[in-house]
Amino acid sequence: MSADAQLALPGLFDQTVQEWVWTEDVGEETEVTEFVHETVMKREVTEALAPAAGVFVDATVGGGGHTEAILEAHPEARVIAFDRDSAALAAAQARLERFGDRVTFVKTPFGRFDQALDSLGIREVSGLCADLGVSSPQLDDAARGMSFRREGPLDMRMDPTATEETALELIARVTDEELADIIFRFGEERRSRRIARSIRRSLADNQLHTTLDLRRSIVRAVGPVRVGGVDPATRTFQALRIAVNRELEQLEQLLAALPSRIAVGGRVAIISFHSLEDRLVKRAFQVKDTWSVLTKKPMVAGDEESAVNPRSRSAKLRCSRRLAREPAAQQGRLSLGPLE
Numbered sequence: 001m002s003a004d005a006q007l008a009l010p011g012l013f014d015q016t017v018q019e020w021v022w023t024e025d026v027g028e029e030t031e032v033t034e035f036v037h038e039t040v041m042k043r044e045v046t047e048a049l050a051p052a053a054g055v056f057v058d059a060t061v062g063g064g065g066h067t068e069a070i071l072e073a074h075p076e077a078r079v080i081a082f083d084r085d086s087a088a089l090a091a092a093q094a095r096l097e098r099f100g101d102r103v104t105f106v107k108t109p110f111g112r113f114d115q116a117l118d119s120l121g122i123r124e125v126s127g128l129c130a131d132l133g134v135s136s137p138q139l140d141d142a143a144r145g146m147s148f149r150r151e152g153p154l155d156m157r158m159d160p161t162a163t164e165e166t167a168l169e170l171i172a173r174v175t176d177e178e179l180a181d182i183i184f185r186f187g188e189e190r191r192s193r194r195i196a197r198s199i200r201r202s203l204a205d206n207q208l209h210t211t212l213d214l215r216r217s218i219v220r221a222v223g224p225v226r227v228g229g230v231d232p233a234t235r236t237f238q239a240l241r242i243a244v245n246r247e248l249e250q251l252e253q254l255l256a257a258l259p260s261r262i263a264v265g266g267r268v269a270i271i272s273f274h275s276l277e278d279r280l281v282k283r284a285f286q287v288k289d290t291w292s293v294l295t296k297k298p299m300v301a302g303d304e305e306s307a308v309n310p311r312s313r314s315a316k317l318r319c320s321r322r323l324a325r326e327p328a329a330q331q332g333r334l335s336l337g338p339l340e
């Protein structure tokens with residue numbers, strides 16, 4: 001199927017909303033007017049996707065900035081918008097109301113990309129964007145427990161309604177060594193062992209309940225000095241958030257599903273915010289005969305954007321175009337059919 005052939009999807013946007021497809025009920029509890037997230041590299045993502053008549057996926061709709069840009073760029077583009085956070089979906093729905101049924105909201109982790117498309121009866125899409133990590137409202141909401149600047153419960157889940165464990169439950173479940181490994185691997189923190197021991201001691205002393213307790217415990221282990229302008233708690237908070245939300249696993253699942261779900265000629269644009277994510281994206285796009293890489297080096301935000309949106313400074317955008325369905329060698333092998 002070509003990237004333009006998606007218009008042929010009959011009735012996609014008027015089919016019955018499925019159990020996991022998000023509807024507006026979460027909006028009642030959500031203060032959507034307070035959702036302010038500055039979209040990163042909007043122009044670059046839109047140009048890379050080159051929206052046309054077809055169905056696109058925004059794997060991380062957040063406040064809806066990228067989805068809006070796609071819908072504005074082409075009057076016959078449609079978007080399936082994923083997020084695992086009901087508050088984000090509520091905000092995006094409010095912002096994108098004017099596009100009516102050109103956008104469908106789906107509450108799901110994007111690691112379930114395959115299953116989500118199956119449930120909507122879609123085989124392939126014309127393109128996908130993902131703007132990884134957390135949004136500003138998620139960081140700013142003390143109740144989410146993601147920021148060491150605000151006192152909140154040690155939760156850190158992007159979907160607080162999920163059954164997955166909270167950061168506190170994770171800390172309580174693992175051993176000192178496992179905690180150190182998480183902090184080292186996902187936070188790239190060299191002082192992980194010292195920090196893990198201190199956190200577990202705080203837990204044993206019944207001194208670990210909130211984000212500020214966690215920061216105090218980290219500071220007790222490594223001191224209050226900011227290295228390179230970075231708070232001593234930054235890496236450990238990042239590590240725990242990544243572990244709680246299984247962020248790398250989610251990304252791996254999404255990347256693995258892309259080759260069979262992006263139509264030939266379709267484009268993918270992924271923004272990552274740390275090297276662990278960027279490495280996975282780079283490696284996935286290196287599969288020869290599957291992707292034509294459009295960004296030999298990752299694109300970064302321009303000076304103007306970096307000046308007004310600090311979050312954009314660590315953004316790296318990689319884009320690729322889907323090549324032929326199967327590599328030539330594979331096609332040859334398949335034609336042998338009965339001999340296999």
Ligand SMILES: C[S@@+](CC[C@H](N)C(=O)[O-])C[C@H]1O[C@@H](n2cnc3c(N)ncnc32)[C@H](O)[C@@H]1O
Nearest residue numbers: 039060062063064065066083084085109110131
């Ligand atoms: C950086 S924000 C996206 C902002 C959006 N592009 C905009 O312009 O408003 C990232 C969003 O992705 C969501 N998210 C992160 N990981 C996810 C996952 N594995 N599955 C679904 N949503 C995820 C978060 O809940 C958050 O709302």
